[in-house]
Amino acid sequence: MSLVEGFSFDLTVIWAFVIAFAVLVYVILDGFDLGLGMLFALERKRGDRDVMMNSVAPVWDGNETWLVLGGGGLMAAFPLAYALILPALYMPIILMLLALIFRGVAFEFRWRAGGGVSRGAWDAAFIGGSALASLCQGIALGALLQGIEIDKAARSYAGGWWDWLTPFSLTVGVAVMVGYMLLGATWLVMKTSGELQERMRTRAWPLGVVTVVFIGVISLWTPFLQEGYYARWFGGWHIGLAAGVGLAVLAIAALMFRSLTIHRHEYWPFALALALFTLCFVGLGVSMFPYVVPTEITIWEAAAPKLSQQFLLVGAVFLIPIILGYTAYAYWVFRGKVDPDSGYH
16 A cells, blocks of 8 residues: 555545544534423423523534534535435435524524513424434434445435335434433533422433433344444454443443432533443444445545545644634533523523
8 A cells, every 4th residue: 555545544534533523522512402402391480491591502502513514524525425325314304404493593582582472482492493303313323324225336325215214213313312311401410400400310310211221222223234233243352342332331321320319419420421422422433434324335435535635634623623622611611500590581
């Protein structure tokens, strides 16, 4: 392999990790405020809903920056993958984007509503937008994992309009909703106090149990979706990796439950819930890598030309630290408990 070819290989892998990192950060940051939106439905008092919304008001729109970075990076660095994945997932992706838009509008407009029916309508839009966006993200992930039918000769999507709608994709969709609600509940344990905090602590326990059950179900289901998955997880030494990941999930879950109930920590439940999501993401990466369209197109087959990747990487080297910096600064400035007497409005 020549030096140029080796450098091209490195660039492709670097870009795969950049996009994976952007998606992971989006999931763990926007996940908790989408989960908070769904938990909104369980709170009836206007004051409690205001506190919940104020807890994410300074950061929610910045969290979605990472979605733009992940989608834009996929289009720029792996254009073939973008061209194959988008037609297969048009419906869930369009619904997700519409839900995020509607949710954002509801976030702003509910504060201007005087009350009564108007306030209730915007609250319902916030809840519905959060739930639909979460469901569609899970469905898109499940549809990608189960495989996309493509015509390699024509380099185009060869499946049907409804191929994304399967029992597996719906299961992953519901699992993502429950997982996001777990993140939202542990976030509110950290950010609130009093009765609202205690209710969220109580709700985090069953949400955590159901999340772990879904992780187990999907983990056992995934290897049987495609032959490549089965060989990767249960062939040779990989079975040890699968067992290690499973034990790590159980250990983190046990620590999270102890932190919620026995030690009654405020910050650790959220951190451990994030660790649970991160570990699941690592498992997803083990299943898929080096495929960007499982198990049809590798990252090297889908990659943009070397010069394009080099040009884009220069921008990413400057842009990503800036985004990380202002994100960290926003969370630092608005750290601590939410004051019920002040906030976004």
